[in-house]
Amino acid sequence: MSAEIAAKSKKQTDEQAALESEQRYKRLLASVTDYVYAVTVEDGRAVSTFHGPGCEAVTGYTSDEFERDQQLWYRMIREEDRPAVLEQANRILKGEEPPQLEHRIIHKNGSERWIRNTTVPRKDAQGRLVAYDGLVYDITERKQAEERLTRAHAELAANEEALKRTLEELKAANQELKQTQWQLIQAARLESVGALAAGVAHEVKNPLQTILMGLDYLVPNSPTENENVAMVLSDMRDAVTRANSIIRGLLQLSAQSDFEMKRDDLNALIRRALGLVKAQVIAAKVSVTRKLDSHLPPVKMDRGKIEQVFINLFINALQAMSAGGVLTVTTRAGQFGEDLKISESAFRQFNRGERVVVAEVQDTGIGIAAADLPKVFDPFFTTKPVGVGTGLGLSVVKKIVDFHGGSVDIQNAAEGGAIVTLVLKADSD
């Protein structure tokens, strides 16, 4: 009997200990979570749910409300998050230990709350799932802080993007400003060179006249037995011719007032200019390809000046092809920026859609060193040997084309050689 009493007493003690242990476990849980719910499981199915006392603070609903309405816990979950919560429940019912889940619920007062839901399985001595506990933490404040941070990050990124864009725009504007400044300096230089040229032309031409006529006198009167004399006199005549062509180039740079603008056919003018350099073309062993658009609209221009432009371009091209080659002259018309394949950045003064005429002079020569490209229109810039060029040909070209409200650009062609592109406004009147 005493053994029975002792056994009974031990059982009571054990039950007491288990109860105390469970209560301690719940107190512990309550201290680290906002609330705990317990789900009783039978044969792998959830049969009842009990929500701990902290649930009201988090959800707005009391334990009794959850008790009375066993689907309340599910309806409380925000619709988009329900599949994830069901998945978590299904996994634990299958005996798995799913990771904790963060999801949203709708508080009784209608507000949205974020909770972290951690499930802990409870198994019997045989390892069967008899229940599981859900540990709920209210993480609304953390989530809101995170969202604020994300928004701030997004705003910052957007600001950074805007800043980058502004910086790019500033850089582009600065580049444009530099370009304009450079062009202004060039224009000012050109103007001063022109003014200077006009001033000195008279002073230089008179001494040249004296030398030339001195040579005219000496040639028939010099001793014939010394052939060096003839050579020296010939060199002197060449020097006069060269000096004169420099002066002529400078005067062309300075000439502004005597442009006679008339509506004219650019193709006819190009044919005439080609005719004028025919002898040089033959001497240079160059073949000429003409691709002239037969429907080219007329252009308002000074025929003589534009002819000068093409002669200068042709002579340059011929000089670049010392071993012979092909000189291709192309004309076409179109709407600027729409149906014309030309670099829009090089011809910025034209408006999109403006009707223009384009002429290209392409050679198959040595091309232009990249470093020299920005300088080719500078007065006196030349890559030719001494005595071959004055360095004024392209300056004159630019000056004349600028005066016509047109633009000229020079680039190396992809297939070798250089290509000069000239754009003039078509005369629509």
Added chain:
Amino acid sequence: METEKKRILVVDDEASITRLLKLNLEQTNEYVVRGENDSKRAMATAEEFQPDLILLDVMMPGIDGGELASRFQEHPKLRKVPIVFLTAAATKSEVYARGGKVGGLPFLAKPVEISEVVACLRQNLGQGTKK
């Protein structure tokens, strides 16, 4: 033969130019040349020399070529003497710019070879082309 030679008056302030024009032109045996470097004395020299043609520099100190040309053209004995401008001004428009009276008159742009000068003289003296 001397009487058949045409008389050319060269008015240019550069002495070397008048001197060399004289040497070169007289070498052709077709011309007698008088040089005048002072534009203010040009009228008197012309009256005295009685040229068949006047080669006239445009830009000169004192009286410029344009003004001088109009004075020659108003002179009863010189008005029919052809004038050819010899100018360092590069373009025709610059010659025109020196008064309408200059416009229309032939001109040679410096520097010019003597063969061109001779061709121009022949044309303006109605000599035709000899060579």
